[in-house]
Amino acid sequence: MTETIRTRVDGRIGIITFDRPDVLNAMNRKLKQEVTEVMTRWSADPAILVIVLHGGGRAFSAGFDMKESATRNLTTLADWREALQQSFDFLIQFWDCPKPTVAAVHGFCLGGAFELTLSCDIAIAAEGTRFGEPEPRFGSGVICMLLPWVTTPKFAKEIALTGTDRIDAARALAMGLVNQVVPAGQELDAALAIARDIATAAPNAVQMTKRALNRAYDCAGLRQALAAGLDTDVMIESSGGPERAEFNRIRREQGLKAALLWRDSRFAAN
Numbered sequence: 001m002t003e004t005i006r007t008r009v010d011g012r013i014g015i016i017t018f019d020r021p022d023v024l025n026a027m028n029r030k031l032k033q034e035v036t037e038v039m040t041r042w043s044a045d046p047a048i049l050v051i052v053l054h055g056g057g058r059a060f061s062a063g064f065d066m067k068e069s070a071t072r073n074l075t076t077l078a079d080w081r082e083a084l085q086q087s088f089d090f091l092i093q094f095w096d097c098p099k100p101t102v103a104a105v106h107g108f109c110l111g112g113a114f115e116l117t118l119s120c121d122i123a124i125a126a127e128g129t130r131f132g133e134p135e136p137r138f139g140s141g142v143i144c145m146l147l148p149w150v151t152t153p154k155f156a157k158e159i160a161l162t163g164t165d166r167i168d169a170a171r172a173l174a175m176g177l178v179n180q181v182v183p184a185g186q187e188l189d190a191a192l193a194i195a196r197d198i199a200t201a202a203p204n205a206v207q208m209t210k211r212a213l214n215r216a217y218d219c220a221g222l223r224q225a226l227a228a229g230l231d232t233d234v235m236i237e238s239s240g241g242p243e244r245a246e247f248n249r250i251r252r253e254q255g256l257k258a259a260l261l262w263r264d265s266r267f268a269a270n
Helices: 029-043 077-096 112-119 153-162 169-174 187-200 203-219 222-239 242-254 256-265
Strands: 005-010 013-018 050-055 101-105 108-110 122-126 130-132 180-182
Touching: 005 029, 013 029, 013 187, 029 077, 050 187, 077 101, 077 112, 077 222, 101 112, 101 187, 108 112, 112 130, 122 169, 122 187, 169 180, 180 187, 203 222, 242 256
Parallel strands: 013 050, 050 101, 101 122, 108 130, 122 180
Antiparallel strands: 005 013
């Protein structure tokens, strides 16, 4: 029995639905654990040929759970390395999964959830979805730097250096971040339609082809670049900074909502 996700099987397709709607499916340790357990089981199950991810309620996911992260006592470089490596491993498993992975996103798809979507092989977005990497706006960093491997250098730098969280679905499509944009409420059906096409193809050929495609990126240096990106994030997170200190002070004294308002108000005039 799972607490933070729902799962079901539709033919040869496994479907994982994030089920923390009251917090916009913020990804906490329990959710990461439960998703990973299902991914591990389905990756080894010959009856499952494709895995689809979806979010229950108003959003796919607003990212990693910031309230939970505020309770962590990470003081050393080693502490940060361990915590960020765990999150990195959670994200990259969708890229590394031997079965194709499809994300069906709607509402908010921010921060870690955005990185998770980039890690999936295919992404379908509902109209009205908001994408972005807001971490730099409060002194944090990107854990799994797949962004420059998925879109162009100009777009990657625009997203990562501004910390924008207002990329709409149409622009995400133009940037190559998603495969399709569909009317709101149809994203899961569209994702399942693609998943069924994949599941109908020859499984061995599909899985070997995915491996070959990923190997092409590895030959181009993806693994070394991701490792360097994670090293950078460890340094960013462990070094803190005035923006992080102020964000954390407001979050501690007034709550997360107030901290997010402070963060966004600094960019309101831009």
